[in-house]
Structures are given as structure tokens and as C-alpha cells.
Amino acid sequence: MEKIWGIGPLQIVTEQQILENQYVVIEGKKICQICDAKQLPADCEIVHAEPNFKLMPGMIDQHIHGIAGADAMDGTGESLQTISTSLAKYGVTSFLATTMTADVELVKSVVQTIAQNKEQVNGAKIIGIHLEGPFINPIQKGAQSDQFIIKPSVELFTQIEQAAQQTIKLVTIAAELDEDHSLCNYFKSKQIVGSIGHSDATFEQTQTVLNKQLIQNATHFSNGMRAIHHREPGLQIALLQSDSMIEIIADGYHIHPKMIRFLFDTVGEERMILISDSMRAADLSDGIYDLGGQQVQVENGLCKLVGKENIAGSTLNLNLARKNMKQWLKLSDVTLAKLTATNSAKLLGLANDKGSIAVGKDADLYVLNEQEEVVLTVCEGKIVYQNTKLKKRLLNEFH
Template identity: 30%
Template sequence: MTVVSGVRVVAGDRVIDNGFVRIEGEHIAEVGEGGPATDGAVVVPGFVDIHVHGGGGATFTTGDADEARKAAAYHLGHGTTTMLASLVTSPPALMLAATRAFAPLVAEGVLAGIHFEGPYLSQARCGAQNPAFLRDPSLEELESLIGAGEGAVRLVTVAPELPGALEAIRLLVSRGVVAAIGHTDATYEETLAGVEAGATVGTHVFNGMRPPHHRQPGPVFALLGASGVVCEFVADGIHLHDGTLAFAASVTGPARAALITDAMAAAGMPDGTYELGGQSVDVAGGVARLTRDGAIAGSTLTMDKAFRRAVGAGLSLTAASRMASTTPAGAIGLGSDRGTLQAGARADLLVLDEELNVRRVMRAGAWVS
């Protein structure tokens, strides 16, 4: 048994000032109040990142299992106790090989699943996705990937305006895979058609989308206003202005807002030249941009930085915690076990200092070195 006590505990919608968390085995046994506060430490649920391409110099995008382990370990050190491995638009053979390579890591628990960000995306809004490999949705390809993953494929991003996209969304939902809308030039109506077909996540909302206009609201307004959609936000001050983040979160509420990193291999590494989906990326001042056209190419963010940024933008501790943990866990079907501090949940928690820097990380009841 382990007891973390004398801390402020952020548990759901409340902050317990003199709180404790009692852990038995891999799970939380009790969360409560009692004992004097010690040194201002704050305990929050482990972060859940449902959109991340790599970090610490390693990438998920090549389908290399050793690289995936390194990237997962890097983000674990920054408090991400649950993550999806996000793959970018790639040739069919690479996507299939990566799925087979990562399925054992999902079974082992290193990863919570695989996220395909593409290849069924808009040419006009492809951002840092490789346009050479974009293609219209294929039900046959999706069936092949889902089958190869044996339960590992958890999230797929689709542009709903493409031919066959609505059928693809319906197929994904029928197979227990979460469908997301992103990298899209869709109209407001086309976006809502994707939601009606079953999409429940908006991929890094505002970014890689037709920009909102008061006469042509497009996907941003549609996703922010859709009651059943969780909207991802990259809280790095680059993808979104802090005022935009605060406004968007006020529209969705923390129950429909998920902080993500969209991090690439350069996270935690020096400025320089890196690779993403077969394309060269230049990182300067911690900002990643495609060499060929300067488009934003993911980020160098970690979830602890995103959490602090959200609080700095004016969000409460409870709201930021839900956005960094509870809501993304629920968005991918893990809400009863991850992203929360309550009895019966897996014991994933972080001890933060007064400035909300990560001091200690616990995953499945064990402290991470």
C-alpha cells in the first residue's frame, strides 16, 4: 500500500486542500481529506495525450517499435501516463507495417492505442501532412488496418467532405474505433454530416481547417457547437493564442475540451532539422515548421507544459486537469479507468510543485524513475 498525503488533490470538479490518495496494487483505493498540508504540492491525474507523434528524439511515424518505446518513455517523464501513437499520412504498406509493429506495445500497455492522422485528409488543408500520400477513404484499407491492429487502432482522423468519408466514419464507429474530423476544408454543413455519421473528436480544432467566418462558419464553429464532440487544442501559444484557447474552452466546457501536444520527435531536443512523414522539418526557438513552405509541423510540446499554459490562460486547476486527463481518456473510451483520481481507477497520478512542474510520476501504482 502507498499513501500520498499532505497535498492538494485535484479530483474531478473539486480541490481537496489537505488531501490524500491511498493506492493498493495498481489501483486507487481511496481519495479523501485528512492531515496537514506539507509543502504546497498538488496531485493531479496522470495526463492522457491522444495526439502525439514522438518526442525525446524518437518518433512514432516510422512504425519502429524501439523508437516508439523511447518516445513513450520521454513523455511519461513529463507526466503522460496514457498516450496514443499518432501516425501521419503514409503509403499503405507503411501504415500496415506500423500497425503490426505497435499492436504488441498496445497489448503490453506501453501505448493505449494507435491514431491514424490521415491519409484521408484535404489537400487544401493538409498542413504538414505529406500531400504525396493523401488519398480518398478506402473501406478496404480501413478494414485491413483494423484487422491487423487486433484492437490497437483506436482513433482515425478523416476529412468529412471527401468522397466516401461518411461511409468510412460509419465503418470506424461500427468497429469500435473513434472517428475524428480534421485537416478539412469542409463547410459547416459537411462537418455536421460527419458528426451525424458518428465522428466524436475534432482534431486540433482551428488548425488544419478552413478558418471560421461569420457568414461561412466552417468546421470550427460546427465542432465547437456539437454537443457530442470532444475538441482537441494544442496549448503551446503557437497553434492557438491563449485568448483563443480560453474562449474555445468556455464554449465547449472542460468536458468537451482535450489538451494535446501534437508533439514530434524534436520535443525535448535542441533546435535543428528533423523528419516528419518523409518531410524535412526545421525547429527554431522550439517551433517546428516544414522546410519546404514554413507550415507548422506538429510541436515540441509536452503535456505538463500544455497544462501550465492552460492554467496561465485563465483556466482553473480543475478545468485544466479535466482537459489534460479526464476528457481525453473519455474520448477514446478509457474514462472509467484513466484520467481520474477516484477509487477503482488505475493509479496514474502526478505530484506537482507549486509552479505545477512535475515532481513525481506514478503509473499503475508504481513510481516512475
């Protein structure tokens, strides 16, 4: 029998409501009970929290390149471990290691390394790969290298997929370049999420792939996309009028907060997903950093290609994104849990185990204090981060 332990008393943010003065009880990897103090199992060890602390479902970052000096494209287990432990500090318990457009042989090597190391990291869990490129449109390349952009190809993708040991969960594609829809149809057959991005698709082209249910997500919405025009609405309007999910980088640089307000009011809380799209400069000071073989200047947290105006990733983390959305849009914690966990879990087919706090689901959780700081992160029943300032206070009776 596995050890039983719990966290409480605190506010527990479930998919429907906030439960006051409750405990979550964990056995092995799973949540086995949500209860008050009187209902706690006799042999349950307790991590003592505060009644005004909040327990949130572990966040899922489905679009993350790097943090703390590491990048998925480094192609090393050490970099993946750095990303994993760094994300845990911000309440992220699952992520898709995200690639960049690069030489195909390098991409194959990188995805193979991710697949081989996905079970070895001991912070946030690698739940698969987000392949961002090389099947993108040069017109909307953003900070991706046009040297290695390739027209969508089932043959080439299957080579990458084989190197990745079938761990690719989401692919960013300029769907208008997949003229016969063969690659998008392949994604659908393999239950891989097709995500339109770095795309110059027209309204009609986008509507076609949406109507065929070949696209389920929009990569960093508004960025790397044809602009909205009153005579040619483009892919953004087609996406907003569909049931597609849209990724939002809520750092104040990529999309104006007032625009995010408009987007949220348009698609609602069930279709928006917060992402970081962070690069290796996240958690580090301003300076010049590498991103996919290109040099990026970071000033006041804003990332741009050196000598250009192209925004190149971010230095955002999901807890800051969550706090920004709370401040800008006055969203409830229940809604924010959907934007940071539930919606992504549903998109990626993980909702039976992840994305919300419920009995029988994975114990992927984080605790927020009164200042909205992450003080404890639990991934599949294991504590993977503890705020040292509050460690004694929070764990004073936990052995």
C-alpha cells in the same frame, strides 16, 4: 496480497474538488483509498510529499507523434519505449501513438509494431493508436505528405485495422471525402472515434456528419481546417455549435491565446482536450528533423516544413500546455485536470478506469511541486518517473 502504499500529505485534485492534506492509497494497479493520516492502513508504506504539493490525474495525450528523437513512424519498439519514458517526465500516463500519412504498407508495418509493443513499454502506457491520415483532404494537408493521401476506403482501413490488431482508437478523417459516409459508419460500428481534421468541409457537410453522430472529435482544432468566413462558416463553426470534443495545441504558435480564450468560453470545460501533437524534436535543441519523411526546421520551438510556412507538429509537452492554460486563462486545477485527462478518457471510453482520481480507478497519477514541476509520476500503480532533485526529499521514508 499486493503491496499497499501511499502518497501524501498533499492536495488531491479530484473531478469535483481539491482535497487538502490528504493521502492516496494504492494497492496493485488501483487506488484503494483517499484519506487523512489517521485513516491510513497500518501496513501502508508512504511516499512523503508536502502539503502544498498537488496530486493530479495522469494526463492522456491522444495526439502525440514523438519526443526525444523518437517517432511512432520509426516503427521500432525502441522508439516507442523512448516516447513512453519521455512522456512520463511530464505527467503523461497514457497516450495514443499517432501515425502520419505515408505509404500504406509502411503504415501497416508501423501499426503492427505499435500493437506488438503496447504492453512492453514501461513509462506512459500505450492505450491504442491514433491514425492521422491517409484519409485527409490535400487542400488542408498541412505537414502531411500529399503523395500518399487516399480517399476514404472501408476496404483499405480494415487492412490497416487488421495489421493494428484492432488497437486503433481514433482516426482523423476529412469527412467530406467520405461521400457515402461508409467509413465513418464503420468507425461508429466499431466504437472507433471519428475525428474530423485536415478537412475542407463546409458548414453543411460538417453538420450532416455531426447530426448522424459520425464525428465525436476535432483534430488539432483550427489547424488543418477551412477558415471561418462570414458567408461560409465552415466546419469550425459547425463543430463549435455541436457537442464534439475539440483538440487544442496550447503552445502559443498553433492558436493565439486570445483565440483559445474565445474557444474555451464557447465550448466550456467539458469539451476541450489539450494535446501536444509533438514531433521527435520535442525535448531536443533547435535544428532540422524528420517528420513523416519530410524535413522540419525547428527554431525557438516552432516547427515548420523546410522552406515553407506550414507548421509541422510541435515541441510542446502536456505539462507546459497545462501551465500555459493556467497562465493564459486562469483556469483552476480541477478544470485543467478535465482538459488533460478526464475529457479524453471519456471520449476514448476509458472513464471507468482512467481520467480522474477516485477509489477503484487506475493509479495513474502525477505530483506537482510549488513551481508546477512534475516530481513523481505513477502509472497503473508503478512509479515510472522521479525527479532526481527531489527524490530524497520525496521518498525519504519509502522502502
